[in-house]
Amino acid sequence: MTKNSGNEHLFRYVLALGDDAMVLGQGLSDWCSRGPYLEEDLALANVALDYLGRARMFYDYAAQLEGKGRNEDDLAFFRDSREYRNYLLHELPHGDFAYTMARQLMVDIYSVEYLTALIKSSDETLSAIAQRTLKESQYHLRRSRTWVVRLGDGTEESHRRIQTAFDELWGYTHELFEPDEGEKTLAAEGIAVDCSTIKDAWDRAVNGVLAEATLTRPDEDWAVRGGRKGIHTESLGPMLAEMQYMQRAYPGLEW
Amino acid sequence: MGNFNCDAAELERRFQQRVDDELRIEPKDWMPEKYRKNLIRQISQHAHSEVIGMQPEGCWITRAPTLHRKIVLLAKVQDEGGHGLYLYSAAETLGVSRDEMIERLHNGSAKYASIFNYPSITWADVGIIGWLVDGAAIVNQITLQRTSYGPYARAMVRVCKEESFHQRQGYQSVMALAFGSEEQKAMAQDALDRWWWPSLMMFGPHDAESANSAQSMKWKIKRESNDSLRQRFVDQTVPQAEYLGLRIPDPELKWNESRGHYDFGEIDWDEFNNVVQGNGPCNRQRLAHHVKAHEDGAWVREAVKAYNEKQRARAEAEASAGQHAA
């Protein structure tokens, strides 16, 4: 494998990590002024800011790797949905508060495991990004764990809502543990995380929280996949249309 | 209310003396009931303004044209919410609850700054709001750092530290437009045309026409007159507009050498009153948005309380089970 194709794998890998953070951040930022009470509104905004900052870090690095003179905004605003590589779980609309926190719990447990492993990457930049962002994800996890337990073991209505959320999101979690060829190659080189290796830890952690929250682990028999291949849900199109509107309508300007 | 060592008139006299001596009034100090009500009204309405103000800028977060602008805007709107929090916190020291304040906002008996009843319809509006609306707010808030009620003054000190950053970010955003393409310049000018007069209206009616002004000044809740603050805002903002090459939509605006200030035109008080009374472009929408968020969040707040209650019951059960075992 030539250095170039190695770089191509790495570029696509880092781009994917940037896309994961980008769409999550975009979705969470929509909670601003809509939270269940003011303190929580501010807390959600902070989580959104963390993800947006994370997206910039990954996009910056990806742009460097690509070496074609693109920058973070080019990557965020001028790729259509077929070029976005994020996991489907991250792009779904944020739904009600239970939906948001159920998704966040699963993403946060995943992120903590993933970033802990990514710190060991032989790629210095990825390792540094992982070190900075692990603390954030640990904080996010404290929050989402608290909320899932509170909603699961709160009222009948909150219990119903969060159980429904887990039931509806579960099928989107399978692809989180299925590395594609590029990732496998990079993992073998000690650069990327082999996400199949974190499934057991993730399962244990999620099961623990579900139990404490008096919730049931959903059925395993359905799955929706395609994020890393650019085969997205129908939610991503409208999200990108909204996000990219200004740049597409007024291209090539400074803001 | 128990035995006081002095009568009401004496209490009032000592209170006023304290105010005149520039000593702060703190939550546990005796205060005239009207002072307390006046403050609750002012502080809670200030808080409501910050929170409602999250809407016209917040609606552009998902559409910000760059990642940098998106992050800066989200951080700014979050700050504004945070200011609302400081202010609700200050108001709660006066014996009113958050729930009561929210209820008053929803039933229309508490107001918020009318400026937020205008729509934010282009990206340029976001920068203009940061430059003008925050600029006007800063002029007001700087003087409030010396307001007589301690918790309110301290909240204002914290707010002022953060607010100038917001104004600068807004101005920078407008600069990018004013020095950008023809289309961007036109966008900025159009936004300035729409937001200038509402910004001046933020300072309220002429003092002679303001029912609360005199008493608020006597109690040092308010430190400077509406007109004086408005003049300061105009004086500081005109050069900023000139630097941008943007035209302020007031044909009567001109420097008055003998006064040492800018002369400017008369506000359309019909429009002002109309908006204050609820007939501005966005009044219903702003309130409906807040009501919806609050109602949508009710089951979440109920869940928090239910969970706490369950935890408390469990702890009690364990404690008494422990006692029986022992």
Next chain:
Amino acid sequence: MKETEQIPLYEVFVRSKRGLDHKHVGSLHAGSSEQALEYARDCYTRRSEGSSIWVVKSTDIVASQSDDASSFHDPMDDKPYRHAAHYVLPDPINNM
């Protein structure tokens, strides 16, 4: 439409990284003391590293009288930190 009881109110005290002591910075509503700490981080320190935060349930604070106690305060008034709400606020109050 009043909810039966509020989510508890906590007072927040922050010592900045270079500070010497904790200062009272305000209050917030939270479901638990852990959550109060988290919200305080988000709201009162904007996540600046190295700040130390204390949160205390408002109802747990016991406060002294000011030095003008003899003339200003009800000597029987041992109510906690906040101004006691003696009245229910009446109908719509004037706007500015």
